[in-house]
Amino acid sequence: MSFDATHQKEQFKSVGTRPLRPDGVDKVTGRARYGADFNMPGQLVARVLRSPHAHARIVKIDTTRAEAVKGVKAVVTADDLPDLTNGDAALFAILDNCMARTKALYDGHAVAAVAAIDEKAAKQALKLIDVEYEVLPHVVDVDAAMAPDAPVLNDAIFTEGVTPKPDTASNVANRSEFGHGDVEAGFEAADFIVERSYKTGQTHQGYIEPHACVASCNPDGTAELWVCTQGHFVYRQNCADLLGLEVSKLRVTSSEIGGGFGGKTHVWAEPVALALSRKAGRPVKLVMSREEVFRASGPTSATSIDVKIGARKDGRITAATATLRYTSGPYPDMWAELGAMTSFACYDLENVKTVGFEVVVNRPKVAAYRAPSAPMAAFAVESAVDELAHKIGMDAVAFRIKNAAKEGTKSSYGPVYGPIGIGPTLEAAKAHPHMSAPLRENQGRGMACGFWFNFGGQTCTDLNINADGTVTLAVGTVDVGGSRASLSLIAAEELGIEYQDVKAVVADTATLGYNDMTDGSRGTFSSSMATISAARNAVEIMRQRAALMWDIPVEDIYWEDGHAKAAGSKYGNLAPLSVKDIAAESGNTGGPIAGHSELVADGAGVSFATHICDVEVDPETGSTRIVRYTVIQDAGKAVHPSYVEGQYQGGAAQGIGWALNEEYIYGDDGRLQNPGFLDYRIPVCSDLPMIDTQILEIPNPNHPYGVRGVGETSIVPPLAAIANAVSNAAGVRMSHIPMSPPRILAALKDAKG
Amino acid sequence: MTAIAVSTTINGDDVEYLCQPDETLLDVLRNRLGLMGTKEGCGTGDCGACSTIMDGRVVCSCLVLGAEAQGRSIETIEGMAQGAELHPLQRKFIEHAALQCGICTPGFLIAAKALLEEKPDPTEEEIRFWLAGNLCRCTGYDKIVRAVQDAAREMRGEAA
Numbered sequence: 016m017s018f019d020a021t022h023q024k025e026q027f028k029s030v031g032t033r034p035l036r037p038d039g040v041d042k043v044t045g046r047a048r049y050g051a052d053f054n055m056p057g058q059l060v061a062r063v064l065r066s067p068h069a070h071a072r073i074v075k076i077d078t079t080r081a082e083a084v085k086g087v088k089a090v091v092t093a094d095d096l097p098d099l100t101n102g103d104a105a106l107f108a109i110l111d112n113c114m115a116r117t118k119a120l121y122d123g124h125a126v127a128a129v130a131a132i133d134e135k136a137a138k139q140a141l142k143l144i145d146v147e148y149e150v151l152p153h154v155v156d157v158d159a160a161m162a163p164d165a166p167v168l169n170d171a172i173f174t175e176g177v178t179p180k181p182d183t184a185s186n187v188a189n190r191s192e193f194g195h196g197d198v199e200a201g202f203e204a205a206d207f208i209v210e211r212s213y214k215t216g217q218t219h220q221g222y223i224e225p226h227a228c229v230a231s232c233n234p235d236g237t238a239e240l241w242v243c244t245q246g247h248f249v250y251r252q253n254c255a256d257l258l259g260l261e262v263s264k265l266r267v268t269s270s271e272i273g274g275g276f277g278g279k280t281h282v283w284a285e286p287v288a289l290a291l292s293r294k295a296g297r298p299v300k301l302v303m304s305r306e307e308v309f310r311a312s313g314p315t316s317a318t319s320i321d322v323k324i325g326a327r328k329d330g331r332i333t334a335a336t337a338t339l340r341y342t343s344g345p346y347p348d349m350w351a352e353l354g355a356m357t358s359f360a361c362y363d364l365e366n367v368k369t370v371g372f373e374v375v376v377n378r379p380k381v382a383a384y385r386a387p388s389a390p391m392a393a394f395a396v397e398s399a400v401d402e403l404a405h406k407i408g409m410d411a412v413a414f415r416i417k418n419a420a421k422e423g424t425k426s427s428y429g430p431v432y433g434p435i436g437i438g439p440t441l442e443a444a445k446a447h448p449h450m451s452a453p454l455r456e457n458q459g460r461g462m463a464c465g466f467w468f469n470f471g472g473q474t475c476t477d478l479n480i481n482a483d484g485t486v487t488l489a490v491g492t493v494d495v496g497g498s499r500a501s502l503s504l505i506a507a508e509e510l511g512i513e514y515q516d517v518k519a520v521v522a523d524t525a526t527l528g529y530n531d532m533t534d535g536s537r538g539t540f541s542s543s544m545a546t547i548s549a550a551r552n553a554v555e556i557m558r559q560r561a562a563l564m565w566d567i568p569v570e571d572i573y574w575e576d577g578h579a580k581a582a583g584s585k586y587g588n589l590a591p592l593s594v595k596d597i598a599a600e601s602g603n604t605g606g607p608i609a610g611h612s613e614l615v616a617d618g619a620g621v622s623f624a625t626h627i628c629d630v631e632v633d634p635e636t637g638s639t640r641i642v643r644y645t646v647i648q649d650a651g652k653a654v655h656p657s658y659v660e661g662q663y664q665g666g667a668a669q670g671i672g673w674a675l676n677e678e679y680i681y682g683d684d685g686r687l688q689n690p691g692f693l694d695y696r697i698p699v700c701s702d703l704p705m706i707d708t709q710i711l712e713i714p715n716p717n718h719p720y721g722v723r724g725v726g727e728t729s730i731v732p733p734l735a736a737i738a739n740a741v742s743n744a745a746g747v748r749m750s751h752i753p754m755s756p757p758r759i760l761a762a763l764k765d766a767k768g
Numbered sequence: 769m770t771a772i773a774v775s776t777t778i779n780g781d782d783v784e785y786l787c788q789p790d791e792t793l794l795d796v797l798r799n800r801l802g803l804m805g806t807k808e809g810c811g812t813g814d815c816g817a818c819s820t821i822m823d824g825r826v827v828c829s830c831l832v833l834g835a836e837a838q839g840r841s842i843e844t845i846e847g848m849a850q851g852a853e854l855h856p857l858q859r860k861f862i863e864h865a866a867l868q869c870g871i872c873t874p875g876f877l878i879a880a881k882a883l884l885e886e887k888p889d890p891t892e893e894e895i896r897f898w899l900a901g902n903l904c905r906c907t908g909y910d911k912i913v914r915a916v917q918d919a920a921r922e923m924r925g926e927a928a
């Protein structure tokens with residue numbers, strides 16, 4: 016039976032309930048094992064030496080003195096990770112980022128590493144590695160990096176996407192453009208225009224668990240890696256490529272993961288740990304410090320964005336443009352392009368144009384952060400939309416409803432939408448009691464919308480029916496926030512059995528086929544698709560087994576409510592066979608029963624959200640308090656509503672931190688000034704109110720149960736929602752994120768004149 | 769440096785170990801005693817993932833020296849359940865989905881336990897300020913606060 020992924024099911028028994036998660040007890044008793052909670056016999060401790068310079072040529076590295084330290088078993092530099100990337104620029108960037116080759120490109124860039132019998136010896140050895148640097152001029156600001164006289168990071172970067180191709184190298188790696196219609200004509204037709212420039216600071220995903228791994232290379236050419244990652248299959252591929260290992264010989268096990276949000280989708284130090292292990296001939300444990308996490312992993316782009324939107328008196332937008340400049344760290348990627356694609360995705364626009372510029376700077380290599388690139392674009396666009404509504408004299412929600420994208424809209428980035436949720440989230444916002452609740456002095460209310468694509472991708476799942484009729488579900492997508500519970504619900508639903516009878520585990524790379532990583536909100540979407548498909552395959556087999564048990568043709572057997580049933584009246588006396596009945600006989604009817612599925616989960620439905628936020632701005636200090644917060648988002652179908660709410664709340668909280676506080680601060684020397692949780696302050700419990708959520712369910716037509724990804728969209732609207740609220744509370748339009756107290760005070764002072 | 773011999777009580781059991789003078793209690797728990805339920809998120813006292821209770825007070829074990837445990841009584845997450853019986857806070861955290869990734873959970877449970885021992889009926893604000901030293905990046909704290917409120921209710925013998 017081929018797998019039919021179209022939306023079919025409306026009535027659910029398990030899906031939509033809120034059972035206890037299978038890994039709950041392990042996690043509340045301290046038994047769950049995360050990246051740093053694993054050890055191997057004979058294991059060494061690794062430490063990484065990092066560049067103190069933002070930009071410097073590495074003239075010479077001498078490791079002799081370090082190697083002589085008692086207890087040191089291996090020292091590695093770029094020489095121990097030879098370039099096997101064969102012209103693959105993306106892979107080379109990963110390699111160069113793991114261990115600087117000719118130049119250190121940011122403060123914190125790894126230049127060497129040590130494995131020793133204990134931390135003391137490793138730290139001592141780090142101090143004795145002699146690195147001769149030739150310090151070069153650096154640039155960390157996105158606009159400064161685009162200036163003609165900016166220090167150029169990479170002589171081989173010539174802006175792509177412009178004709179004619181430039182003949183001088185620059186920091187602008189590429190230009191991307193999206194849109195349709197005639198924006199000039201559109202602005203001509205406008206009665207009102209808002210035009211403004213915005214900036215956003217660079218933030219970090221801020222997962223509480225630092226990167227950690229244990230690497231073990233054996234003399235027989237096999238290797239093992241235990242690691243906290245969002246995608247162990249991808250890590251396996253990257254590490255094998257960089258170390259010249261055969262993929263099958265490297266077994267990667269994903270530990271429990273203490274948060275990732277996109278930051279654990281890229282290898283950082285794992286190839287270095289493997290190289291150390293290979294050289295030392297012993298297992299190596301490498302755990303980053305918090306400072307290293309900030310200086311050398313993660314962050315998102317810093318941006319500078321110009322937006323122009325025009326509308327007629329009646330509130331219809333006639334034209335919209337945005338120019339978006341995104342930092343990517345020292346290596347180009349597609350961050351600006353994603354920003355340019357998402358910026359106007361919420362709206363139905365006749366004339367729209369967005370242009371993205373990918374800019375390299377002396378900051379850490381940018382990694383995905385929850386709906387990567389979308390929050391900054393949404394901040395700029397949704398701020399301008401609000402300002403425009405105000406100018407026209409329309410209510411902010413009504414203005415958005417009038418211009419919202421709907422089924423059949425040609426999106427600003429190209430595709431035509433199917434059934435989507437932006438309109439319904441806006442209608443829900445309009446009707447929400449939060450919208451009409453009274454405000455006190457110095458308080459203001461703001462709202463904003465957000466969009467994210469969601470991804471599907473390659474997925475492989477095994478579903479084993481055990482002899483006692485219970486089910487073991489092996490998935491290859493790492494569980495970052497409760498997906499084992501959701502996938503168990505899905506298996507129970509499809510098989511017609513109890514949730515308690517399903518146990519979902521995350522399989523390692525040696526025991527399951529390839530899976531893309533848990534990113535793009537794909538974990539539950541894609542693995543549920545593969546689980547449904549695997550369950551249907553298992554049901555097929557169970558029908559055949561029932562046919563053998565009853566000795567009747569399989570065509571006369573159908574599956575219903577977890578039972579094989581004989582069709583028609585001629586078998587009237589045959590009592591239905593449960594999964595347990597069939598499993599108990601499996602040894603006599605052909606052996607173990609299992610369903611497998613390998614698929615590319617296409618059709619991840621796009622996702623929309625609307626957030627409402629009340630803030631109170633203290634005019635004396637410029638500090639902002641979140642008074643009330645509501646998230647409204649389309650989930651397609653919420654498989655486990657508690658964890659859907661959790662995604663909504665977590666994304667909102669991260670957005671609040673980004674909006675008000677979080678920011679990488681660089682000194683004039685290009686060094687990161689705040690690489691710790693004290694100075695890079697993420698929201699704490701006393702900073703936040705309860706975060707209300709409303710789940711809408713507009714089924715995704717491309718998923719059997721209508722599921723859409725839910726993990727990312729919730730971080731898209733907060734920046735703008737809060738900026739709009741601050742503007743309504745304090746009467747100043749904040750165009751620079753984070754809206755820290757000094758920035759708000761300065762804006763208040765400016766407004767007074 | 770010469771190692772220091774320490775006799776202490778951990779989760780009610782007598783424990784002896786040797787540690788270096790500059791070694792933190794967190795490292796002793798995790799690396800010497802195998803009590804890896806206590807987590808390290810920062811090592812600088814800013815995240816609370818390493819929270820333990822020392823003589824009835826919540827401390828960041830990354831800021832306490834292993835040697836300072838001499839003669840004290842330490843409680844870690846491994847000692848929170850009574851055998852197979854979870855502490856009400858542990859149960860409520862699971863019931864309320866108050867954990868996503870769970871790395872912060874041991875720290876929150878330890879801190880919340882100390883709170884409810886001191887204040888059986890805390891207000892939401894008291895809970896939020898008490899737990900302000902524990903960072904969670906996943907949940908936005910909403911479900912954590914609700915789980916603590918519900919556990920407090922149950923521990924006071926009130927119906928939910």
Ligand code: FES
Nearest residue numbers: 811813815816830
């Ligand atoms: S590890 Fe001790 S407070 Fe973060």
Ligand code: FES
Nearest residue numbers: 868869904905906
């Ligand atoms: S649940 Fe992940 S940090 Fe709290």
